[in-house]
Amino acid sequence: MNTETVPGRKASENGPVLYVGHLRAGYGTREILKDVSVTVAAGEIRAILGGSGSGKSTLLRNVLGLEKPWSGTVKVLGSDLSEPGPEADLALSQLGVLFQDGALVTSLTVGQNTMLPLVLDGIPPTGAVQELARARLSQVGMADAWSRFPAELSGGMRKRASLARALVREPRLLFCDEPSAGLDPLTARELDDLLLELHGSLGLTLVMVSHEIESIKLLAQKIVYLREGAVLFDGTMQDALQSGPDRVRDFFARCVDPGDRPEPSTWETIP
């Protein structure tokens, strides 16, 4: 793990990189997360999974400070991102997010998108910044796409470019929202390998929201399984497969969360 001390990097070097305590959250009056607690230690690869509608994306949005929690605590690298201020800025500068469809800025080229995090820090996009961006782009195999616009790229390429952008500040923590969703199996595996490699070389803590069984099996050391806005299982992959709740083992065995099938209606019959 990257343990060198960088000036200004004070945010809880030793504490958990992500702490969520008794989080309740939702949209409008609709409650999505009922009581969620998750702790992720530095250097972990953690997958947050569950069927659709289980609250995975809502959890991620609340963790990233894009929604304000109803109650409970969220600390990312020691600070609450939904409270803007220098503390949140410091934490934001040490994390990267890979959004589901890449979320590259459409009006900027791939190169400009990759330089964007540093430009937002007030560094002009020339010289050193260009070299850093090029380095990240070649790391994800996208060096040729420097001057292309996001609209000209395929889904997989957009994700790679977005990953380069997320990595350009050399973050300690990387969030991935459905990293392999919408990709063909081959591209998805390549992306998984890339993430695994980065975890090894940068000592990155990885928190991924996913329901791709293959990616999770390959990457995750520990999982959190959400169901209807609550944590159904939190533990290592091995425990999940051997002694986890039926539903979690089912999920890994058959790639589905069966959900609750409604009882069929019955017709009354008389002889």
Place this chain on the structure above:
Amino acid sequence: MAEIQLPTRLQREWALGEGAGLEMLARDGDLVLSGSKVEEVDVLAAGALQHLRRISRENGHKISLRAPSQVLLDRLAAHDPGPDAPPPAATAPRTALVRLGQSGWDAIAHVSEAWAFGVAMVLGTWSLVARREHAWPGATWRQLYELGASALPVVVLLTGLIGLTLALLMGQQLAIYGESIHLATFMGISFVREVGPMLTAVIIAGRSGSAITAELASMSVQQEVDALRTLGAREASFLVAPRLLALLVAMPFLSLFASASGILAGLAVAVFQLELSPAVYFQILVQSIQLRDVFYTVLKSAVFAAIIVFIACRNGLATRGGSDAVGRATTDTVVAGIFWTVVADCVFALVLYL
């Protein structure tokens, strides 16, 4: 209690004919369907039977099958619509007072939200100007081109055409009274004070306002705005400020060009229809326009620019949902942009000329 013998083949014809007719019976009382001879049930017939069951239950009656064949049971199971939906929770009817309170509360929330956005817009723009926060280098110049410079041809052309029309109408009226020479006065005052800035505002609200909303709304929908936030950018300084600065600079110039275009169209009418000399036209024109009028035009245009950017950015950034939401937000911007610039213009007129 009625008992109905189901035919051997339950098909489309049965479902639309006899089957549909059974609805009346199901509504009125208990119903027994005798299905021992059924050999074939098509999809529409299965649907019709399920519908009969629903009607019967909703009216508090019983429906049952007498000695149904296996085929019938299988087909009914294959097209099972699921358990009956629970009756909708009884909501207490809201009294007029409660509704009034609710809409009052909504209005307060709306105003306070707009106020917060306005404050964020001003602070964000200040942060950008003071270089405490950063947009993409050259973003303001790009917006200046896209929102301002590229709108110049349409603004000049439209105000010129309207100038021509108004000058033709006024020229004829003035000629009746032998006052053709005051066409210059009319064109000067109306175009510098009112028509130039107002028409520019309407065109820009439609053209550049909708462009801003469409771009920001699609960015919101595609999570680009979320991504920017997680990169530590504030949309007020990264997205709103360059657009505000660009339009604050561009609008006064566009208005002045618009006024000039209308006045020149008036000159054409004066020269070719009223047979005035250009020198006389300009002499009267200069006498009628005061420097104060030009200053107010610049001020008014800047205020219109702020209103348009405020509405367009707020609508764009508040967009949630899919591509239909982008379209709706864009329409809202055009309507609200034109409405509020006209209101602001009216306020200016009351303050300046009353």
